[in-house]
Amino acid sequence: MNPYPADTATGTPAATAPTPDREDTVPDGRPVCRPRAVLAMHRELAGRLIDPHTLARLTALADLDPGLVLDDFGTPEARAALADAEVIVSGWGCPPIDEEVLDAAPRLSAVIHAAGSVKHHVTEACWRRGLQVTSAAWANALPVAEYTVAAVLLANKRLLEIREEYRLRRAPHDWQLAYATAGNYRRTVGIVGASRIGRRVLELLRPHDLDLLLHDPYVDPAEAARLGARAVELDELCAASDVVSVHAPELPATRHLIDGRRLALMRDGATLVNTSRGSLVDQEALVREVSSGRLDAVIDVTEPEVLPADSPLYDLPNVVLTPHVAGSLGGELHRMAAAAADELARYTAGLPFAHPVLAEDEHRTA
Structure with a gap:
């Protein structure tokens, strides 16, 4: 028999977000941080993944340029964005976040993946850095x-x-x-x-x-x-x-x-x-x-x-x-982006992620 583990979304809470550079407030008056964030995914994906409502949420929660979508971390534009980035909001097509990328992103603290598996871009170097990672696998x-x-x-x-x-x-x-x-x-x-x-x-x-x-x-x-x-x-x-x-x-x-x-x-x-x-x-x-x-x-x-x-x-x-379309298709993509915005809201409020991806579970998940 070929044994295999369950791909469940359980685990210990992630660490809370670091002290913010500046603060805004949410409607009930609670202070939240507004970290610098960057989108990293296929460039053509961002417009299909993130609907206007969710984009407004993301830009309200973080200092994020919606026109900047990174699909190559080696360009001068990417290096400049990574230098101040605290959060990467990733999607399909995000390049690997390896040691070299982390060296260029000294403040990076979290990866919020608006899709399923993080194995294609969250490397061992990310776990050594202690990055918080979350995924919208549950939504997909x-x-x-x-x-x-x-x-x-x-x-x-x-x-x-x-x-x-x-x-x-x-x-x-x-x-x-x-x-x-x-x-x-x-x-x-x-x-x-x-x-x-x-x-x-x-x-x-x-x-x-x-x-x-x-x-x-x-x-x-x-x-x-x-x-x-x-x-x-x-x-x-x-x-x-x-x-x-x-x-x-x-x-x-x-x-x-x-x-x-x-x-x-x-x-x-x-x-x-x-x-x-x-x-x-x-x-x-x-x-x-x-x-x-x-x-x-x-x-x-x-x-x-x-x-x-x-x-x-x-x-x-x-x-x-069918051509691998059972997962999120068309308007269903928006659910994953909304899930990412929810996790970003938790991060900015200093709360643990609702759907953390843990290093110790990586070997037994999809």
């Missing part, structure tokens, strides 16, 4: 869970199969007889990983009269029961479930967690849902199973992330293939 988890729940419910309703048959028949048919075993009542759904997303999926599925299974080696039976599921080993989950949904973090130990052997354990007509990372599923083995028609799949992540144009996954009628 919400649309992933919603996508997953929709996929689970429609899979049990045999949507893909019925759609194709209806398209071909275009005539009256006894659908009740043809799909007598379809539907969601008392179907079994297996959740692989009690991550933020996995837990939210379980929460959203609980009202639907489903039998929920959970595999996570870091979750005991009592905790699984509190989440509304029964804790089982992964092989049992694969064999017993009508839908298997993957929510484990991408770690060396989770590569091909769902391999050819475990796919073979899945019952005929079952559906695999993967909104985690492509590496968690043996993609070649999955292609064989779905090409045969034995399994269905809903896949938002692949390996590589954009498949070759000749991949059969694009065209198979029993596969839903």
Whole structure:
């Protein structure tokens, strides 16, 4: 078995913010600091991520130039901004904050990430500096869970199969007889990983009269029961479930967690849902199973992330293939920016982050 940890948002409170250079007040009269902050992300992302309301909040809370978005920390413009920056508000495309960057940013105290994983830019040097770090991973988890729940419910309703048959028949048919075993009542759904997303999926599925299974080696039976599921080993989950949904973090130990052997354990007509990372599923083995028609799949992540144009996954009628859009898309991006503004407000008020990322958890989170 490939053991893997839960990606949860627990931990000890972060340290409070340092003494400010100058003070303003919030409406109730409490003094707050107004630190210097800088945006660091893909330049074209900032306008889509931060709506006018949140931008107004950010600039009220911090001395921040909304026209300056850093995607390269090595330029003279970036070095000048980093020299006084106390907070980096980061997003997708933020360059690594390494020792050289930290040398150029002697006052940097916090990184507020308006997205999910911080592993791409928060380096070991940041933890040695003692930076406070927070992430909007919890906010990005919400649309992933919603996508997953929709996929689970429609899979049990045999949507893909019925759609194709209806398209071909275009005539009256006894659908009740043809799909007598379809539907969601008392179907079994297996959740692989009690991550933020996995837990939210379980929460959203609980009202639907489903039998929920959970595999996570870091979750005991009592905790699984509190989440509304029964804790089982992964092989049992694969064999017993009508839908298997993957929510484990991408770690060396989770590569091909769902391999050819475990796919073979899945019952005929079952559906695999993967909104985690492509590496968690043996993609070649999955292609064989779905090409045969034995399994269905809903896949938002692949390996590589954009498949070759000749991949059969694009065209198979029993596969839903989407381009890594289960997470925040369109207006959902604004939730992550609002979450970052909330954390900046806590920082300026001298409060610990509500959603800290801790150095000791980095090895076991996505």
